[in-house]
Amino acid sequence: MSQHDLETTLRAVRPVAPPELRERVRAIAERPAPARRLGGWRRPLAIAVPLAAALAAALVAVFTGQNGSRPEVSPAAKSAPHRKSAAPGRSYLQAPSPVTPEQAVVGTARALGGTVVSRRVLAHAVELRLSFPQGKAREAMTRLAALPGTVRVDLTPHDARDADIVVVRVSRP
Amino acid sequence: MTDMSFAQAAERHLDDVYGYLAWFTGDRVVAEDLTAETFERALRLWHRFDEQRGSARTWLCQLARTIALDHFRSERRRLRREERAAQPERYDEPLAEGLSPELESALRVLTAGEREVIALRIVLELDAATAARVLGISTTNCTTRLARALKKLEEELHVAA
Numbered sequence: 269m270s271q272h273d274l275e276t277t278l279r280a281v282r283p284v285a286p287p288e289l290r291e292r293v294r295a296i297a298e299r300p301a302p303a304r305r306l307g308g309w310r311r312p313l314a315i316a317v318p319l320a321a322a323l324a325a326a327l328v329a330v331f332t333g334q335n336g337s338r339p340e341v342s343p344a345a346k347s348a349p350h351r352k353s354a355a356p357g358r359s360y361l362q363a364p365s366p367v368t369p370e371q372a373v374v375g376t377a378r379a380l381g382g383t384v385v386s387r388r389v390l391a392h393a394v395e396l397r398l399s400f401p402q403g404k405a406r407e408a409m410t411r412l413a414a415l416p417g418t419v420r421v422d423l424t425p426h427d428a429r430d431a432d433i434v435v436v437r438v439s440r441p
Numbered sequence: 442m443t444d445m446s447f448a449q450a451a452e453r454h455l456d457d458v459y460g461y462l463a464w465f466t467g468d469r470v471v472a473e474d475l476t477a478e479t480f481e482r483a484l485r486l487w488h489r490f491d492e493q494r495g496s497a498r499t500w501l502c503q504l505a506r507t508i509a510l511d512h513f514r515s516e517r518r519r520l521r522r523e524e525r526a527a528q529p530e531r532y533d534e535p536l537a538e539g540l541s542p543e544l545e546s547a548l549r550v551l552t553a554g555e556r557e558v559i560a561l562r563i564v565l566e567l568d569a570a571t572a573a574r575v576l577g578i579s580t581t582n583c584t585t586r587l588a589r590a591l592k593k594l595e596e597e598l599h600v601a602a
Binding site: 269270271274275277278279280281282283284285286288289290292293294296297298299301302 | 447448451452455456459460463464469472473476477480481484485487488536537538539540544559563564565566591592594595598
């Protein structure tokens with residue numbers, strides 16, 4: 269028997285469902301379709317969507333709380349940049365507070381070996397009397413004058429054998 | 442979705458599903474049960490059937506195949522459990538009416554997979570792409586499988602003659 273004959277023979281003997289099976293399937297087909305259940309891709313979606321919504325709400329609450337009702341930063345905290353907040357339940361890093369002109373002057377003076385002799389608060393400025401080792405006063409005056417917020421820089425006569433006094437006025441914040 | 446009702450689809454494709462399962466399982470009684478099971482499941486899943494993605498016949502054959510494979514798996518487990526795996530399969534009824542005894546015995550030599558591809562491509566006359574889709578294999582693979590099955594069948598008939 270050739271393959272062609274074989275195929276023809278096989279096609280001719282196509283099985284036909286017996287009458288009992290036909291009745292059985294008809295009975296199945298007459299049943300009402302069962303109620304659709306959440307399945308396939310809908311089931312994970314039904315879980316994921318409320319979960320994502322809850323997560324988003326939690327994130328919004330956290331960020332709103334940080335920006336809207338952030339506690340006042342104490343002066344002590346202001347002088348300690350990058351210090352961790354001591355507020356209970358909060359562990360974020362505080363941003364460094366901006367350096368005032370006065371702090372910049374004091375920092376620069378200390379870097380040059382100077383010290384603050386006195387501090388006087390005026391109407392719109394702060395006057396600082398700074399003592400520098402001999403030979404450092406001129407350099408200090410140049411650098412202090414270049415600082416933003418410096419209003420005036422003066423060199424006073426010697427009041428000690430080995431130190432110069434520089435008077436600096438800076439604008440008040 | 443489709444304009445065809447489930448009852449219409451069941452009426453129209455019952456012989457196809459039964460024929461496919463009879464060839465695949467090699468047992469007409471089992472095929473009857475699996476056919477009924479296929480239509481039970483098809484009724485539950487009818488809302489998922491999309492005519493644009495394939496015909497109802499293809500969809501029903503895919504369901505029938507899944508059910509038949511589940512049947513084979515559970516049957517293997519049962520045979521192992523009962524330690525009857527070594528016993529040869531016995532078929533009391535012919536695969537289909539009108540087959541010669543030689544062809545019937547030659548078909549019994551084929552594996553379920555080989556009978557399955559003959560059922561889809563020759564008995565149900567599905568094209569290669571559709572049959573491949575039902576089988577979950579490539580079209581080339583389907584064609585090769587059919588050629589091998591027919592060659593084996595031819596050889597068995599030649600030996601019998």
